[in-house]
Amino acid sequence: MALLELKNVTKHYNGIAPALDDVSFSVNEGEFVSIIGSSGSGKTTLLRCINRMVEATSGEIAFGGIVVSRLGKMELRQVRTKIGMIFQQFNLVDRMSVIENVLHGRLGHKSTLAGVLGIYTREERWQALRIIQMLGLDQQVYQRCDQLSGGQKQRVGIARALVQNPKLILCDEPIASLDPSSAKTIMDHLRSICTELGVTLIISLHQVDVALKYTDRIIGLNRGIVVFDGPPGELTSQRSAEIYAKEPKDVNIDLGERNAS
Amino acid sequence: MQADVFIRRRNNAVVFFAILVVLTAGSIVITQYDLQKGFTSFIKAFIWGASNFYPDAGSLRKLPDILVKLWETVLMSIAATTVAAIFSMFLAVFGSRTTRIHVSFTVIARGIGSFFRNMPLVAWAMILMLAFSQSSLTGFLALFLGSLGFLTRAFMETIDEVGENAVEALTSTGAAYFPVIFQAVLPASMPQIVSWLLFMVETNIRDATLVGLLTGTGIGFLFDVYYKSFDYHVASLVVIVIVIAVLIVETVSNGVRRVIL
Numbered sequence: 001m002a003l004l005e006l007k008n009v010t011k012h013y014n015g016i017a018p019a020l021d022d023v024s025f026s027v028n029e030g031e032f033v034s035i036i037g038s039s040g041s042g043k044t045t046l047l048r049c050i051n052r053m054v055e056a057t058s059g060e061i062a063f064g065g066i067v068v069s070r071l072g073k074m075e076l077r078q079v080r081t082k083i084g085m086i087f088q089q090f091n092l093v094d095r096m097s098v099i100e101n102v103l104h105g106r107l108g109h110k111s112t113l114a115g116v117l118g119i120y121t122r123e124e125r126w127q128a129l130r131i132i133q134m135l136g137l138d139q140q141v142y143q144r145c146d147q148l149s150g151g152q153k154q155r156v157g158i159a160r161a162l163v164q165n166p167k168l169i170l171c172d173e174p175i176a177s178l179d180p181s182s183a184k185t186i187m188d189h190l191r192s193i194c195t196e197l198g199v200t201l202i203i204s205l206h207q208v209d210v211a212l213k214y215t216d217r218i219i220g221l222n223r224g225i226v227v228f229d230g231p232p233g234e235l236t237s238q239r240s241a242e243i244y245a246k247e248p249k250d251v252n253i254d255l256g257e258r259n260a261s
Numbered sequence: 262m263q264a265d266v267f268i269r270r271r272n273n274a275v276v277f278f279a280i281l282v283v284l285t286a287g288s289i290v291i292t293q294y295d296l297q298k299g300f301t302s303f304i305k306a307f308i309w310g311a312s313n314f315y316p317d318a319g320s321l322r323k324l325p326d327i328l329v330k331l332w333e334t335v336l337m338s339i340a341a342t343t344v345a346a347i348f349s350m351f352l353a354v355f356g357s358r359t360t361r362i363h364v365s366f367t368v369i370a371r372g373i374g375s376f377f378r379n380m381p382l383v384a385w386a387m388i389l390m391l392a393f394s395q396s397s398l399t400g401f402l403a404l405f406l407g408s409l410g411f412l413t414r415a416f417m418e419t420i421d422e423v424g425e426n427a428v429e430a431l432t433s434t435g436a437a438y439f440p441v442i443f444q445a446v447l448p449a450s451m452p453q454i455v456s457w458l459l460f461m462v463e464t465n466i467r468d469a470t471l472v473g474l475l476t477g478t479g480i481g482f483l484f485d486v487y488y489k490s491f492d493y494h495v496a497s498l499v500v501i502v503i504v505i506a507v508l509i510v511e512t513v514s515n516g517v518r519r520v521i522l
């Protein structure tokens with residue numbers, strides 16, 4: 001059964017052109033899906049519509065059989081606890097330690113008072129430590145996050161998502177601000193989270209080669225429209241040019257330039 | 262095109278300078294300010310101050326009295342600042358773009374901030390004197406209201422600047438409003454908030470002198486009494502003591518800043 005199902009999702013910001021235009025697809029449990037497309041093609045908006053950090057203008061999003069779009073505040077929080085999120089800018093609280101940042105992933109499961117006071121159970125702390133160890137950050141457990149490198153910060157971000165025990169993790173350009181070797185570490189971790197823990201991942205990426213190498217399925221967005229949806233094997237250079245084309249007629253010109261060089 | 266930018270920049274500088282000259286010359290002419298007399302009387306005032314406005318041996322006997330009043334004034338400034346900070350914190354959290362519940366809260370918090378900030382402290386003291394007459398409560402309230410306005414604005418901007426990313430991350434984990442505030446917003450903005458608080462304490466000690474002049478309390482009152490009875494030696498001692506007190510408070514708060522930032 002599909003874990004996530006999007007039907008005719010459309011998002012208008014104030015402009016005339018929609019950020020997302022009639023997007024429909026479904027994602028099965030355990031899939032590692034990448035979303036590619038040029039800047040401003042709607043990748044970030046698409047990811048944020050799934051957990052309603054951005055409200056879609058119309059269309060229906062179902063997660064685990066529950067229609068997310070119609071949920072009230074409390075039920076939405078319930079759903080969000082099952083969806084982890086990883087950010088390009090890591091979005092950690094820099095002045096707090098690694099372990100505290102990781103435990104923030106448990107806040108959705110706690111009562112308001114326990115959350116406000118930051119009271120975590122022994123099991124939660126053990127789980128956080130186990131995940132930190134798994135991601136190779138055991139030396140940094142009590143370090144403040146502003147002392148970490150970019151790659152380490154992103155691993156803290158991953159740990160925070162994992163400690164939620166999520167069914168789905170949304171990764172918003174997780175390697176866009178990292179150097180190539182840190183990026184590889186992060187992608188390797190994400191791949192094994194999918195393969196070994198069976199978590200479904202949706203990742204937005206700038207690099208087509210990374211999408212080809214790591215993910216099971218690629219969705220190409222161009223100006224809010226899904227122009228490609230299939231396994232990496234089917235992504236020919238013609239199709240990839242379509243995804244990145246500024247205008248539909250530019251496709252041939254782009255290819256021409258590539259051949260010329 | 263590039264040359265245009267440089268020409269425009271130069272023209273802007275010329276226009277700006279011309280306006281400045283016109284404003285200065287214009288205000289001198291309109292107020293019939295005698296430039297030459299202004300400078301010579303400045304020197305005369307300085308000579309008068311040096312020959313009359315200094316503490317002598319006799320004035321030192323008043324020192325214990327002065328220190329008692331100074332202590333009162335310092336404590337009142339700190340109390341006014343900290344109490345204002347508590348209220349400002351609530352206003353700022355509800356009014357900040359990233360943590361507000363509704364847009365109307367921003368308007369209200371900004372309005373309160375602007376109103377209390379833009380009303381001069383002296384005006385507050387005069388108005389409050391009508392209700393509370395010459396008492397230390399009047400001074401306290403005047404400082405409290407001024408601080409409330411300033412700190413609300415400062416805190417709000419700090420939270421706007423610091424909070425956004427971490428708020429997004431914790432909200433996406435399904436955390437409720439108050440845990441997000443206490444686990445992300447406050448820890449992230451605390452150093453800057455404490456820094457503003459210390460700045461406010463320093464400013465308030467200076468301003469408390471002025472308010473004390475009007476409300477007949479604290480060290481400001483003491484200065485007024487000696488000044489009006491032509492006892493310039495003691496009056497100058499009061500001024501020196503205030504300067505030293507402000508310097509000490511500044512040194513202490515700079516030390517605190519170094520530790521927390």
